Amino acid sequence: MESHDAVVIGSGPAGAVAARALLDAGAKVLMLDVGRTLEPERAAAAARLAAREPEQWAPGEAAALAGEARTDAKRPKLVFGSDYAYAGPREARVVQDGTNVLVSHARGGLSTVWGAALAPNPAAEFDGWPFGREALEPHYDAVAALVGATTQARPSDRARRLLSRHKESAAALAGRGFTSEPARLALDLERCRNVGLCLTGCPYGAVWSSERLLDSLKSRPGFAYEAGVRVRRLKDGAVEAEGRSFRAPKVYLAAGALASARIAAESLGLYDKPLPMLYQPYFLAPFLATGGGGDPEAERLHTLAQVFLGLSDPAVSKRRVHLQLYTYSAHIRTAVDDALGPLGRLVPGARRALLSRLCAVQGYLHSEEGGTLWMTLRAAADGGPAEVRLTAPPAGKRKAAVQRVLRALLAARRELGGVVLSPLARHGLPGDGSHVGGTFPMAARPVGPQTDALGRLAGLPGVHLVDGACLPSIPATTFTFTVMANARRIAAESVR
Amino acid sequence: MKPVVAVTGAGGLVGGEVVRALERSGLEPRALGRTRFRLGEPVGEAALAGATALIHCAWDFSAVGRDDVMRVNADGSAALFKAARRAGVAQLVFVSSVSADPACASDYGDAKRAAEAACAAEGGLSVRPGLVWRFPPAGLFGALEKLAGALPVLPVFDGGRQPFFTVHAEDLADALVRALDWKAASFSEPPALAHPEPLEFRDLLKRLAARRGRTLATVSVPGGLAYAGLRALEAVGLTPPFRSDSLKGLLRTPGRIDAGPALRGGASFRPFLGERDRENGIIAP
The missing domain is CATH 3.50.50.60 (FAD/NAD(P)-binding domain)
Known part of the structure; x- marks a missing residue:
């Protein structure tokens, strides 16, 4: 042997x-x-x-x-x-x-x-x-x-707009405890064809x-x-x-x-x-970007996280909160089509406006906030x-912590260039997010x-x-x- | 010279067990039973002089009425922590209770929580044990065990589905000795010391009865009605065997506890009437 x-x-x-x-x-x-x-x-x-x-x-x-x-x-x-x-x-x-x-x-x-x-x-x-x-x-x-590791993946049109908005309001964002940067990804740019299939x-x-x-x-x-x-x-x-x-x-x-x-x-x-x-308390929430944009269905893009947001505010958590912004993907298209139903075909303009604006924010909190x-x-x-x-463990602690993060996101809507739709947030169970x-x-x-x-x-x-x-x-x-x-x-x- | 650890309530169930656990781990316990220290009374200098740590297990259950409970137990504990700091005791560990959870809303829980705050103010660590059990039975557990063995039909309140968290006296004592090495600052709230599996009150009593070879019938009594009855008895100056405040604590228990911080700190909790007890003949095989 x-x-x-x-x-x-x-x-x-x-x-x-x-x-x-x-x-x-x-x-x-x-x-x-x-x-x-x-x-x-x-x-x-x-x-x-x-x-x-x-x-x-x-x-x-x-x-x-x-x-x-x-x-x-x-x-x-x-x-x-x-x-x-x-x-x-x-x-x-x-x-x-x-x-x-x-x-x-x-x-x-x-x-x-x-x-x-x-x-x-x-x-x-x-x-x-x-x-x-x-x-x-x-x-x-x-x-x-x-x-x-790369930060050079081609950002989506929406991500470009968001990142430039964050750059303009960097000082105000920092005042609220936020940082923003292009996502750093384990993505092979030689192989990537920007076909939007990262998540599937x-x-x-x-x-x-x-x-x-x-x-x-x-x-x-x-x-x-x-x-x-x-x-x-x-x-x-x-x-x-x-x-x-x-x-x-x-x-x-x-x-x-x-x-x-x-x-x-x-x-x-x-x-x-x-x-x-x-475990890290985890949530997934829709984020509606403000301002116009192109048609994401016609765009060549990757669908991993586009933007990393950090939040360090002792009133929210003693620990740094890590947030990832995802822009258009097949998952977002499915969510929009499920929400609009047959209406989507009747008002294609509204559907496209929604597809271009709807993002998802994935939030991770320090294990200390979870029990x-x-x-x-x-x-x-x-x-x-x-x-x-x-x-x-008891759920109260993690839920309260996630609510504080959602409130902080909402309060920074101008600087972030979009509104987090807190009532639609999905609070993860302990273990969600793996x-x-x-x-x-x-x-x-x-x-x-x-x-x-x-x-x-x-x-x-x-x-x-x-x-x-x-x-x-x-x-x-x-x-x-x-x-x-x-x-x-x-x-x-x-x-x- | 071995470090000296002062233990209040050393004549009680938990305190006595802590004294033995300290001996096992090579520390020198200084047993402060009721002859050397009573809550609500001035603390004698000799009780704390030279001690490096204090584990405060004492609690006066004879106090009745919110004011009395607060004065004797909460204020008494606060005075003890201050005296300990004055005497140069470096580490303070306070034995609170899972009932200190604000959801419980009993005088007992409120007094425990007030004492926790006093302990924190002196840089000490509070811990929250569940219902302490062991054989031979003693303390509150002893009273429950006796009831389960004696009454033909046992009244339980609102269906008896209230979750209980249990901790074996030895596991608790070992955890309290370990807690001497824990840093208060690393806990966002006092760590729970109990097996995190909830056990329904009804189930707990039935298991105790089964251990004595009995099948226990329980009858559900509306909690609100029983509470009103006990309050009425107390109002006319009678002392019922079960106090209205204890009932309040029983009816509102936290549904889940977080035992994780203690487990990560090296504590270990055996299940209630678990395998080892079967091996030791405490329960029938």
Whole structure:
């Protein structure tokens, strides 16, 4: 049997980045993954699109593959019409009580449905962490280079108007605690054809997912990838999966915040004990821009976040709030057409005016504003992974915090160049937005369920938690970027 | 020399358990039972001199009426925190209650909340335990256990579906010792110390009865009516076995608590009458 220096569990952003760092350090790496992939017929249809320039696509060909652009909390984004990225509750063995923590068994994990937004945590938000921003800085830089971070994606017509409005009123915006900047995205501009399919699956693969990194690792000597493996626990130095077992001196847990926490907790025998989990309070609200604009249906654009807004106002939150403005996309078109019904065809001018103005603002708040949800493990009778029960904390705190943010947005409507439609805001459940973790938080002097600065638990020698499960807090800025930078830091330092 | 931790209410259920937990973790407890400290009375200098920390568990349940409860317990606790600071005690931990949630609106909860504010003013940390249980039963839990074992039919209020949050006395004591290392500033509100799974009042009583091999029938009594009855008894100077204020606290409990901050701080909570109790023979297998 081939021997490995390290086993990495999971192929999401944390696992792929950790594996890459380990390989760079000369380690032999085995990655274990459930590794579900897109249905072959959909993959083939996407490949047919990718082989041609958009001008050569048949009318409606891409739209037919994308399917209906509607948001659904259980499956917030589909990839080429498929929900393969999300494991169902039975399959994931998760029971949710007022929560919506998603689990992925996909190759690439939830990065297959990622918004590709990249913003590092501000230095002030590292309090309570066993290290500061400076310790992550080189890793943020390396990850940014790895995923091709750019602020040069072509903004939509509406985004250009909004950004110029924000520039004009920069001083007034700053007075209200807001910052505005073009979105920084993990978007490959060489591949991007601005066909507006970012949220439903990019045929050209321009939106970064860790599948792309995984593909590049496969050609490296010292890397092995095994799909179809669902890890249950770590026992006596071995990784136990259904009917199989793997061994390596070091194990890196990167199965996703919930799955990694479950594996660690089951390895420690923490059944029937409440374990904490942090989440970012999240909301999605319509935002109606003021002023005219072109016809977005005729425009070539990308449909990821266009503008990053930051809000630092102690009266709203002690922590920075991160907001992302999305302009026209198929989802917005569906929302407008659903709202207008047959009227839309009767008054095409009004429909177009609405399509050009309607944006969406996605808001993320620091985990401190949300309270803690908790999970308990129940051992499975069939010898498989334990069942996890998730329960939401009291809702009052997060709802009040979101309301304060919505009020601040409304108060800044002139400077922001649009009105947030607060009554139509969708308040996320704990877990919505998929930014969760912190069950085994890193601490300078770990006690109880805390991990050390390299994500290690006292009861599990040689095991590092490298994904969201080890974060001491979840600041509002883009979660995945920090998870990747931290995974790289732990992997690199653990083999030094 | 071991750091000295003063513990008020050391003769009580929680205080006694805290004294043992401190010993287990290599600290030196200074037990302040009622002979050495009484809430609402001046604090003797010797009680606090040389202590590095104070865990304030004492509460006077004999006080009746809002003014009395406030004066003895809230003002008494405030005076204790001030005296502790004067004596150079660095860390203050106050044992409040999940009933201090403003939603509860009982005199008990209000007094606990007032004492929390006094503790915060002195830079101390308050924590909110749920219903404390252990075997052999003691305290309020002991009274409930006795009722569940004795009465043929147990009255519950408004259907008895009020959620209760329970904490085993040992888990609570361990958490309180851990709390000595927690920083008050890192909590936006006093952390709850209880298993976060709510247990309906009715269910709690039934489980207690089942442990004694009984099947308990409960009869629902309208809470408002019972409250009015108890108030009437108190108004004519009688002391009913169950105070109107306790009933008020019982009828309005928070539906969910956030145990996360305590769990993240290393606390651990076992479920009410859980597996371990089965193993230990506390409940029938």
